[in-house]
Amino acid sequence: MRRTSTTLILLTLFFLLSSHELFLKSDSYFFEENSLEELYLFNGTFDKSENVITRDRIINPKILGPNYNFVPSSDDYYDKGEITFLKFKTGNIGTYVAGVSTKSNAIELSGEDFTTYLEHEGLTEVISDRKTKGISNQVANEKYSKHVKAIFQVDERRTDNFSTPLDYPIAFIPLNNPYNLSVGDIMSFKLLYLGEPLGNQTVHVSSRKNLEEKGKEETSLRTSKKGEVSFTIDNGGHWYIATIHMLESKEENFDYESNWATLTFEVK
Template structure:
């Protein structure tokens, strides 16, 4: 275990183990919106069903809309974090298929060995868990630097447009390979998983969702050599795709770096 940094670096460490499993999702009441309307979009920090903590705007390093006419930034005034559930206020424009993207600044978390191993097992990071087992590190505490990068694809009006497949340049990102608003229940959907702009092979990806307030059971798959994963959208509902990419860190005092990515959309 490398020597821990002190003073200012330790001020950044979040040492509460109950926080490690919080995922970040963008969730609309409906992803099918009317043109020229105001919409409140939930930013869930917890699970797809419940937000346990807000995300303050100072943690956001990028917030952008990708539409038929390109990328445009969202102003901080659109962000509201006064309750456990953060929300963003959007004004829809002309008909088309849009992407909302949000990327957060990195933070540090320090966990004891048992808590870190449980986190790896629970949150779908088996490769690092196996590497720790193989190298005799299961008994070592860990400092992790993490950040989260989330996107949602939504449809305004009835006109399907291009542009939704453009990457936003986040450290981890899920890019659709087809417009989800051309999908129907029972069809296959493909996405590409990127880490620092490059396709990531053999990445564990989890797919789940919600229909009428009931959870759609999660399923797991691995990306191919091109970073692509495919799954069948077997029913209507609000869907999410997620992955956590973790690697050993070369930063002094930090053992691992993780980047979390989610993508949400809806199928009717």
């Protein structure tokens, strides 16, 4: 989480949950045709990775572009420090989408910490349900998995491959090509859960520049009934959009199951 905190409990949650967020990134999202390139996984915040992603947790990785369908194997990854890198070779000119999904993991939080975490992620429905059931102070066991995407551009010609679904449980689908945008333009997404629009869902949006400027962090927005959300590109550079969708778990050992989604891209 990167929301501003003013109390000790929020600082504790920051360190506890910051390694809970995953981004698929690149130093530059502009590549050349038929060139050797790398993407990398940040497991932490948008600007710092806390640990690598072990190969046994990576599932359904893929990179799609014009007449291009690359499914990475374990040999295509390597670790450096706390970052996991993915090597690949680009294909034809166009706009590409890359994605990685992870196997589920689990976390246990006290009732107080869990409520604070829900508040900062905008998961108000879960908070209300726990209050109604009188379980706000009870320990919560959460099963979670992460599904991350990046949109990048190979040379100049723009194509519609950026909107190709990757069949993840939850995903942001761009409604316009980010590589047609300039500062001041509007970027729009549709959020899908199990292939259906996810309405009234809190999402968080920011850019590297916003995170670096004092007092400017994430902007929280709500999707429409159609699952759509839009925002203004107010500066150039690297951008992301993120969300968490949480439901009660049907498994005996867990109280909740959540699916996390992030998508990154760049605007010149």
